[in-house]
Amino acid sequence: DWNMPDYISEAVEKIRAQVGTDDVILGLSGGVDSSVAAALIHRAIGDQLTCVFVDHGLLRLDEGKMVMDMFAKNLGVKVIRVDAEEQFMGHLAGVTDPEQKRKIIGREFVEVFQVESGKLVNAKWLAQGTIYPDVIESAGKGKKGQTIKSHHNVGGLPDTMKLKLLEPLRELFKDEVRKLGVALGLPHDMVYRHPFPGPGLGVRILGEVKKDYADLLRRADAIFIEELRNTPYEPVVVPGFDQDSVPTNWYEATSQAFAVFLPVKSVGVMGDGRTYEYVVALRAVQTQDFMTAHWAHLPHSLLGKVSNRIINEVRGINRVVYDISGKPPATIEWE
Numbered sequence: 558d559w560n561m562p563d564y565i566s567e568a569v570e571k572i573r574a575q576v577g578t579d580d581v582i583l584g585l586s587g588g589v590d591s592s593v594a595a596a597l598i599h600r601a602i603g604d605q606l607t608c609v610f611v612d613h614g615l616l617r618l619d620e621g622k623m624v625m626d627m628f629a630k631n632l633g634v635k636v637i638r639v640d641a642e643e644q645f646m647g648h649l650a651g652v653t654d655p656e657q658k659r660k661i662i663g664r665e666f667v668e669v670f671q672v673e674s675g676k677l678v679n680a681k682w683l684a685q686g687t688i689y690p691d692v693i694e695s696a697g698k699g700k701k702g703q704t705i706k707s708h709h710n711v712g713g714l715p716d717t718m719k720l721k722l723l724e725p726l727r728e729l730f731k732d733e734v735r736k737l738g739v740a741l742g743l744p745h746d747m748v749y750r751h752p753f754p755g756p757g758l759g760v761r762i763l764g765e766v767k768k769d770y771a772d773l774l775r776r777a778d779a780i781f782i783e784e785l786r787n788t789p790y791e792p793v794v795v796p797g798f799d800q801d802s803v804p805t806n807w808y809e810a811t812s813q814a815f816a817v818f819l820p821v822k823s824v825g826v827m828g829d830g831r832t833y834e835y836v837v838a839l840r841a842v843q844t845q846d847f848m849t850a851h852w853a854h855l856p857h858s859l860l861g862k863v864s865n866r867i868i869n870e871v872r873g874i875n876r877v878v879y880d881i882s883g884k885p886p887a888t889i890e891w892e
């Protein structure tokens with residue numbers, strides 16, 4: 558149990574002592590860890606920090622704008638936004654294999670990041686939002702046997718970059734990182750967001766990734782998330798249970814929730830007409846560690862409302878299904 562203002566001033570002093578007058582680069586993904594690292598380092602060294610935010614075109618609705626508003630506008634952090642959608646879509650064209658897609662996205666990310674950071678000739682440090690569980694996990698690599706999915710954490714260190722590593726969150730657990738983020742002034746909703754995979758919507762569009770599919774998926778996903786946030790969760794209050802962690806809505810009551818784009822068409826009817834359009838699957842899970850997970854028993858009224866809204870508001874989708882598979886045997890993501 559530590560005192561937050563003391564922790565921040567200690568961490569700030571440590572970063573200042575470490576980097577001196579050098580410049581620092583950080584790959585900002587919009588995720589919790591890199592965001593908190595950016596806010597902390599910016600508190601310590603201000604304009605000596607430059608963030609590179611690669612928009613690969615596989616982000617959620619308005620995510621790029623949100624990242625820029627939060628960091629560049631509100632916090633005054635230097636952020637270079639790279640619009641690399643076309644480059645990513647180009648390399649993903651015709652590729653259907655999930656592992657292949659992950660590899661391409663990871664490779665292109667490193668490529669784009671390297672080009673951008675290569676322009677910052679004075680940078681001596683690469684900052685990363687590595688947290689304690691990541692340190693443990695990479696120490697255990699190789700003992701786990703077969704990889705089920707290659708988890709590319711977008712932002713991995715390119716070996717050829719001759720930069721020193723700055724990892725100010727290395728000793729923190731996720732809940733501590735979140736508390737630190739709030740104390741540094743990041744919005745609560747951002748800091749408590751569900752995890753989002755590095756390859757983004759690339760693993761939520763089955764088979765070939767296309768911009769049109771991503772656009773439909775983004776809108777369907779935003780409706781689902783909005784309704785989860787707006788639907789109250791009636792908690793079972795256990796005496797003595799930490800009140801901080803009692804969920805107030807269905808977004809908080811789930812560990813991860815999202816829409817998946819299925820590139821198959823089915824027949825529907827709208828007005829006097831027949832439709833022949835795509836399918837969206839909704840996925841919502843509850844889990845402690847993401848290694849095993851249960852599908853969330855969302856209220857039928859909530860599912861019904863989300864389905865109606867998606868079909869009415871997203872032209873191109875005429876059917877919505879709910880995924881009731883546990884992990885194992887299914888994984889959380891569909892690819």
Ligand code: XMP
Pocket residue numbers: 659706707708709710711752753754755756760813847884887888889890891892
């Ligand atoms: P699965 O689908 O394997 O996912 O049950 C477990 C957790 O890991 C996330 N995930 C990823 N995260 N890069 C990431 O950074 C990836 O390639 C990746 N694949 C899955 C997934 O969202 C879930 O939280």
